[in-house]
Amino acid sequence: MELFFYYKNSLYCEGVKVGEIAEKIGTPCYLYGKNSICSQYRKFEKAFSTLFPLICYSLKANSNLSLLKILKNLGAGADIVSLGELFLALKAGIPPEKIVFAGVGKREEEIKEAIKKNIYLFNVESASELKLINKIASKLNRRVNCNLRVNPDVEPKTHRYVATGRKESKFGIGWKEVAKIFKDKASFPKINILGLHIHLGSQITFPEVYQIAIKKLINFIRKERIKVDVLDIGGGFPIQYEKKVPSIKDFAISIISLLKELRAKIIFEPGRYIVGGSGILVTRVLYLKGKFVVVDAGLNDLLRPSLYGAYHEIVPLKKPSGKSFIGNIVGPICESGDFLGKNRRLPLSLKEGDFLAIKDTGAYGFSMSSNYNSRLRLPEILVSQAKDRVIREREKYADLIR
Ligand code: LLP
DSSP states (O other), rough: SSSSEEEEEEEEETEEEEHHHHHOSSSEEEEEEHHHHHHHHHHHHHHTTOOOOOOEEEGGOOOOOHHHHHHHHHTTTTESHHHHHHHHHHHOOOOOGEEEEOOOTOHHHHHHHHHHHOEEEEEEHHHHHHHHHHHHHOOOTEEEEEEEEEEEOOOOOOGGBBSSSSSSSSSBBBBHHHHHHHHTGGOOTTTTEEEEEEOOBBBBHHHHHHHHHHHHHHHHHHHHHHOEEEEOOOOOOOOSSSSSOEEEEEHHHHHHHHHHHHOEEEEOSSOOOOOOGGGGEEEEEEEEETTEEEEETTTTOOOHHHOOOOOEEEEEEEESSEEEEEEEEEEESSSOOOOOEEEEEEETTTOOTTTEESSSSSSGGGGOOOOOOOOOOOOEEEEEEEEEEEEEOOOOOGGOOO
16 A cells, blocks of 8 residues: 555545644644555565675664664664764664764764774775774774775766765775775774675666676675675665656665675665655645745755755645646745745645645655754654654754754
């Protein structure tokens, strides 16, 4: 069954009428469905089950504590990029031995704290970082697990802002230098180099992209005779926003046999795939002004359309029928780039005061929101077993001067 569906002309989320939540909580607000999150996680797990991988949910997609607890109960680990995310992952009860730490610019205090908290490994992005981790480990008298993040120089065929696997991008270490570091392992006595990490980009819609990168990895490992016990494939698995995308099974089928050749422990770091389709942003129409539909949510609440030109389906909470018009759904922010959808078909009967749902906003929605224009950050609601619960309160004006 679809997560969000019309019943008697009203939009429902897992058994709860969305309009009633919007009236009660006020708009804009984010709304998530628990069943959908669980089912996405299980689909991912099932697709790759023959590899027995460690699935480290990427917190940057959505780090609401209640969602993290759901994922922890399903057995997920965490892919983190900051001490804030480490704090949240541990708070949710995710065991440190399932936490991996990525990022091109880890600070000394972050490395120190993560070592003290006994995380599983660091995905290291430069020789200098490796040196620093070695130095800190030595001071703390500890041995620390690391994977080297390779920049595989593969074209991920996705939006240029979220493509990370190309040579020109700031991420990872080039092949030659990775080989050099492996040969020079002895200069990092406090580090166990467990293996390699790749993350090619986000919303990757071609399974071949993973295939190409993994084949490159295998050739490299054989040529350089490197011992790889752990291989972290990163995230990037897509959801359907507008155009249909291959299923997670399609991705699994195209890479499982390659990965098995390596006999390494496999890690995945999905973010968007787990939570993206499980959330909507509910907003109210403030004004109708020619082709512009001015709503109460803006780019500070959902940045993806403005930043990437991303498409999110927008539907009225009242099932549309009858004649329609083509309009631009725009926010209240003082920027021309503040739009949520352009040239969208909307019912001619749409009135000021009506609600709209912006779909597929569970990932990189709230987590990329800000206080721009001194607006308050939004509440988040979780629907579970036909009940809704506030899992983050709307900010208050006092929060703006804290
Ligand atoms: N692992 C690493 C090292 C990452 O950098 C990312 C995302 C992930 C895993 C999770 O990727 P996912 O499975 O969610 O594609 N704000 C952009 C997406 C940026 C992704 C950054 N890194 C957007 O809204 O499309």
